[in-house]
Amino acid sequence: MILLRLFWEFFKTGLFAVGGGLATLPFLYDMSARTGWFTTEEIADLLAVSESTPGAIGINMSTYAGVHTFGVIGGIIATLGLICPSIIVIIIISNVLKKFQDSKLVQKIFYGLRPASLGLIGAAGLGVAKIALLKTDVFQESGVLAQLFDWKCIILAVCIFFVYRKLKHSPIFYILAAAAVGIIFKL
Amino acid sequence: MGDSNVTRRSGKNQLLDLYLTFAKIGATTIGGGYAMLPVLQDEIVTKRGWATESEIMDYYAIGQCTPGIIAVNTSTFIGYRKAGILGGVLATLGFVTPSIIIITIIAFFLQNFAEYPVVQHAFNGIRACVCVLILDAVLKLGKKALTDYRCVLIFVAVLAAALFTPLSPVLFVILAGVAGVILMPRKKPEKTGDEKASDAGGKEGTS
Incomplete structure (x- = not known):
């Protein structure tokens, strides 16, 4: 029965967490308080692991919490619970959109949504850049401006930018290469 | 797998292709x-032509203001449009x-996964790469999507709001939809829509 409950708890999270993986956090805190499946410290660890593994953060968190609670099957069930509402909702929305795609109102709405979508993606990219290229914690302690910048990472980022523009290749290639460079040069 | 039945086989292949492609993306x-x-x-626009760039932006915007994980919503959207309900589920x-x-694996064997120096070094490198890839994608998409000053205005407003306010992105998406209804030029709305679509399609076809 715990499996059913696991599914249901994550189904609810998937249904009400609007705005991506980090929006699942409050639900996880709530779940930890009500069920005792994991502690709040474990949620912090969870977030660290989720951010440094492939995959969407919300999915990683649900798998991790599920495995923690009920082993391999728990991880699968929790993740299925989380994605179920998405699949249902998106299929409905996709059908509704198809029906109204010629409507002027829908076209006008998307006229506004596209740049907004791009703005949000840009903000997310800059957010990653801040974490990747700046050492804000060191800077806050020392106050020396030169220590704010993580030079090695900035050089790597600039190199990737120019090589990527020139040579193309799949982004996956650059991600793997960057991981190798990170390990070799101890970034 | 019934080699004689060509259509069924290609249908099955398509589903398998969807599953494997999205597994690659997930990894x-x-x-x-x-x-x-x-x-x-x-993978989706350039190599396989399963969706256009403006469609992907639409999916992102919708994924942002509907329940669930954005990446999952986007996967379902592309899979469903490509091959129906089964396609959405498999993607x-x-x-x-x-x-x-x-x-x-990590939960069982590597309790302190995130604290290993090797992992930290690798991910410091990966993050430097990922921010470049995302910003490059924004620049590329921006050239196609920001067709007039109104779009640029919405883009800058949302970018600034997302960077400097703690408000939920859901709110920005809803407001941008309203802004689109108010701002979209009335003169030839359908024509601009079509032009955009055919323009994007043509560019993807050739590149």
Whole structure:
């Protein structure tokens, strides 16, 4: 029965967490308080692991919490619970959109949504850049401006930018290469 | 697998292709749903032509203000449009499969995974790469999507709001939809829509 409950708890999270993986956090805190499946410290660890593994953060968190609670099957069930509402909702929305795609109102709405979508993606990219290229914690302690910048990472980022523009290749290639460079040069 | 039945076979292949492609995307999306964009652009738009760039932006916007994980919503959208309900389900399952495998292994064997120096070094490198890939994708998409000053205005407003306010992105998406209704030029709305679509389609076809 715990499996059913696991599914249901994550189904609810998937249904009400609007705005991506980090929006699942409050639900996880709530779940930890009500069920005792994991502690709040474990949620912090969870977030660290989720951010440094492939995959969407919300999915990683649900798998991790599920495995923690009920082993391999728990991880699968929790993740299925989380994605179920998405699949249902998106299929409905996709059908509704198809029906109204010629409507002027829908076209006008998307006229506004596209740049907004791009703005949000840009903000997310800059957010990653801040974490990747700046050492804000060191800077806050020392106050020396030169220590704010993580030079090695900035050089790597600039190199990737120019090589990527020139040579193309799949982004996956650059991600793997960057991981190798990170390990070799101890970034 | 019934080699004689060509259509069924290609149908099955398509589903398998969807599953495997999204598994590949899931395995390389590092740092949340937005990091999926550059790989999505390459695998889905450029290599396979399953969606256009403006469609992907639409899916992102919808994924943002509907329940659930953005990357999952986007996967379902593309899979469903491509091959119906089964397509949507398989694309999404493909996307989450690497996560489930990797996280399960980590949860069992590598309790302090995030604290290993090797892991930290690798991810410092990956993050430097991912921010470049995302910003490059934004620049590329921006050239196509920001067709007039109104679009640029909405883009800048949302970018600034997302960077400097703690408000939920859901709110920005809803407001941008309202802004679109108010701002979209009345003169030839349909024509601009078509032009945009055919323009994007043509460019993807040739590149």
